[in-house]
Amino acid sequence: MKKTAFFPGSFDPFTKGHEDIVLRALTLFDEIVIGIGQNSNKNRYFNLEKMKGYIESTFAGKPVRVVTYQNLTANVAHEYGAKFIIRGLRNTTDFEYENTISQMNRYLNEELDTVFLITSPPYAAISSTVIREVHRYGGDVTEFLPYSL
Numbered sequence: 761m762k763k764t765a766f767f768p769g770s771f772d773p774f775t776k777g778h779e780d781i782v783l784r785a786l787t788l789f790d791e792i793v794i795g796i797g798q799n800s801n802k803n804r805y806f807n808l809e810k811m812k813g814y815i816e817s818t819f820a821g822k823p824v825r826v827v828t829y830q831n832l833t834a835n836v837a838h839e840y841g842a843k844f845i846i847r848g849l850r851n852t853t854d855f856e857y858e859n860t861i862s863q864m865n866r867y868l869n870e871e872l873d874t875v876f877l878i879t880s881p882p883y884a885a886i887s888s889t890v891i892r893e894v895h896r897y898g899g900d901v902t903e904f905l906p907y908s909l
């Protein structure tokens with residue numbers, strides 16, 4: 761049976777750090793579904809549909825699907841036949857947050873396990889929040905993104 765993993769996130773924007781996690785996850789799973797979560801409390805900075813297109817172009821020819829969603833991550837993972845959630849870890853702050861979410865997701869769906877990949881050193885300092893700030897004030901962010909805006 762095909763082993764599918766769900767990689768959820770805001771991806772506002774999707775960065776080279778995210779790309780690295782997906783490429784490494786592809787060595788563990790047959791298919792990765794990248795889910796761009798639309799949090800109703802949060803307005804995006806980068807357009808959702810455009811970001812979906814950028815991510816699709818990044819992984820053209822690879823077994824990667826890109827979807828957008830508004831529901832509970834645990835339910836959406838199930839919907840796409842994924843028994844694994846992929847998340848990236850950069851530091852202890854990420855860990856504290858991810859630990860809580862992972863436990864909750866398993867409570868909501870006991871078949872669901874979260875697989876954590878530690879960031880590769882060159883990407884450890886890349887954060888979507890910082891990229892948004894730099895971009896907002898006209899800075900060049902092309903080096904941090906796997907596609908051109």
Ligand code: ADP
Pocket residue numbers: 768769770771772775776777778781846847848849850854878879880883884885886887888
């Ligand atoms: P969220 O809003 O759900 O945290 P993000 O788009 O910020 O979504 O991140 C999605 C996932 O990617 C998270 O698990 C996050 O820790 C991870 N991630 C973000 N940046 C990096 C990076 N530079 N290297 C590795 N993992 C990362």
